[in-house]
Amino acid sequence: MQRYLMNFNTRNMETRTTECLVVGSGVAGLTAAVRLARRGHHVLLAVRDTLSDSNTAKAQGGIAAAFGKDDNPALHLQDTLTAGAGLSDEAVSHLVVTEGPDDIRWLADNGAEFDRTADGSLALGREGCHSRHRIVHSHGDATGAEVARALNVLAATEPNIRTLEGCYIVDLLTHEGRCYGATALWHGRKICLRAQHIVLATGGLGRLFLHTTNPEGATGSGAALAARAGAALADMEFVQFHPTALALSGCPNFLISEAVRGAGAHLLNLDGKRFMPALHPMAELAPRDVVARCIFQEMTKANATHIWLDARHIKDAAKLFPMIAATCREYGVDIEKDLIPIAPAAHYMMGGIETDTWGRTNLKGLYACGEAACTGLQGANRLASNSLLEGLVFGRRVATIIGKTRLSQADSGLYWQEESLAETPLELVAEDSSLSQQIMSRYLGITRNATELACGEEKLRNLAKRYEGCAAHTPEELDLRARLTCDLLIVKAALRRQESRGAHYRSDFPEKDDAYRKHFSDKWQVYDDAKNINDEKIAAASIGFAL
Structure with a gap:
């Protein structure tokens, strides 16, 4: 796998340094950013488009939580495990359904307006696979928009948060198992972002397919850049339609x-x-x-x-x-x-960047939350309205563990470079983006089998070969590269799981098989490219800012 996607040298790049770099403007990223800022941490919030553009803003149904008189977290847990088809992690699911109600109360206390009954209690709806009415909603079917609005207000008014809109994270910078920051394109400029803690909350990958409910930016960019950096990814075969x-x-x-x-x-x-x-x-x-x-x-x-x-x-x-x-x-x-x-x-990716119960990845200093992460909650099939809940819970948990983690300052004596990449065949980018979507929809859709998966894999590998060793210069080029990386991760995982479970249905293996009642994790061998230089040279080449 190609390690870096653009030519760069951090010795002579515009550099911004912060304590915490949070990537993404959905419920998970904004929750993490606000919670971190309120704990006194300095946060740089990197957003690829605008602060208000996210999958969260489009979520309709609501947030699942056991608030009803006939409900309790144990019932919510059972419904989560049932929907997850035997792959939802019970311990993770338990902490989410038990901690989640307090996170919803926190959101309400901080400005989110939810629909209520005449007596002032939360109005609760019901969705598929739920045994009780437990869906907290706002304005009927505009819950995500209200959650996003409330969190945007908090982020915009928090003095410890600095936001970079139009900032596309290109690659993570790692050395000896630790993440030190990222390279990015910001309004066409190459910049380096150095941080002690990096939180990926980049959302899903619905745009890998022709027909999706996801916004334009849902191309799996977070999963792709994490994979290139050596982070473990899990359950990539489970894409919910x-x-x-x-x-x-x-x-x-x-x-x-x-x-x-x-x-x-x-x-x-x-x-x-x-x-x-x-x-x-x-x-x-x-x-x-x-x-x-x-x-x-x-x-x-x-x-x-x-x-x-x-x-x-x-x-x-x-x-x-x-x-x-x-x-x-x-x-x-x-x-x-x-x-x-x-x-x-x-619609939704159950797999993603593998984390523990605090959102930590296998790379020190790198965290993931929201749809970009695979916490084990969603299993093989997400229970309706557990997504916003997971974002709230793990956004908070990431902020909590960062507050308890002491890492040394990002080493300014390290630099990274890649200066050997060829030019991308620009005339093919738009056509190949569409072609990759057609391949995924045709061969890796709702039903799958070995013959079609193998055919899809061959077509995707042939597409990816066109760009191997090439540099990307624009968001469109980077999106295509993210798509192709995630496409290949998904097809590899789908071929490996020779059973049908949850959202992964194999017509040639139509039954569940207990031999596959486990999570599969992939991690590429990555060779660290960091080099050492004189600290004064870094300082002279950097443009820092205070938060």
């Missing part, structure tokens, strides 16, 4: 929240008949992997690009789900009168 994304020609893959089915909406085939009750005892509220596969099968049988979601019988559906209703109306669908055309779309 959300069952119900709006499927209209010319319309983006807009998510139709699982909460709509939680409120009673039915799935209908093109003949107008329900099919889920005959396929699973929980019908439309079965685990997401089950529902997505059943929809895919109905579409395949009918040679169709969609089936129907029927919410017409739900009282005041437009009031319950105002954002969904408004978006559907924009494309000519009235959810209270019309059937909604839907199809599955790539």
Whole structure:
């Protein structure tokens, strides 16, 4: 694997130094940044686009937590383990469901407004595979937007946080098992960011596929740069496809929240008949992997690009789900009168950068949280609305452990360089980005088998060879390289797991196999490139700033 993606030399680069570098502006990254700042740490928040652009802002359903009178963390734990198909780590799941309610209270105490009942208690919805109503939500179906808004306000007003918008992290800088910072592109300039602690909260990788609910930046950049630096990655075969994304020609893959089915909406085939009750005892509220596969099968049988979601019988559906209703109306669908055309779309990555229960990776000084991380909570199939919960819990836990960790100052006597990379064939980047998405959707989608996986792997390797040894200069080039790295990680993991479990379904191995009831972790051998130079030379070449 190519170690670095651009030509650089940290001896003569603009350098910014901070105590904590946090990468990402979703719930996990912002929680970590705010919590760190409030503990007195100086934080540099690196955001590839703007502070308000993240997967979190698009999350509709809510945050799962046991607040109901008929609910408790033990029940939430059991539902999490059931959805995870035998791979959710029980200890990690237990700490998330027990600590999570206090993190939601913290968020509410710090400005987040959640929907409440007449007596002032939290209004709770229900989603797939949940045995109780436990989904905390805001403005019906705009929970993520409210969480993002509240955290953005906190981050923007915290004096210990300095934000670099438009900052694309290119590579991590490591030496002898420790991470010392990163190289980045900031408005077209190459810069070096030195830090004692680096937190990756870069989100998911839905954009590896043609049809996804994820924003443009969800290309797996965090997982890719961590892999190149020698961090361990786990469970990369488990990509969740959300069952119900709006499927209209010319319309983006807009998510139709699982909460709509939680409120009673039915799935209908093109003949107008329900099919889920005959396929699973929980019908439309079965685990997401089950529902997505059943929809895919109905579409395949009918040679169709969609089936129907029927919410017409739900009282005041437009009031319950105002954002969904408004978006559907924009494309000519009235959810209270019309059937909604839907199809599955790539949605969430259960795997990622492997961490312990505090978000620590195998590289000293490097942490990961949120969708970029693999904590063991999500197992083979994420339970609905556990994602924002995990981001809150692990954003806080990362901040806590950093506060208890004493590392020496980043060694300014080290420098890194790569000056031998060739030019990228720019004319191929856009075409190959689209081609990689087509390959992933065709060969690594909802159903898989050895023949198609091997074919997909060969095609992806041939694509990747075009860029081996080449430098990247733009976010588009870097996104393609991240895609190809993650593509190959996923296909390798999918070929290795010869069973069907959760979101990973092999038609040639359709049953679970206890021999595979374990996590697989991958780590590349990386050779440290750091060199030593005189401290005065580093100081002369650096542009620092105080926080």
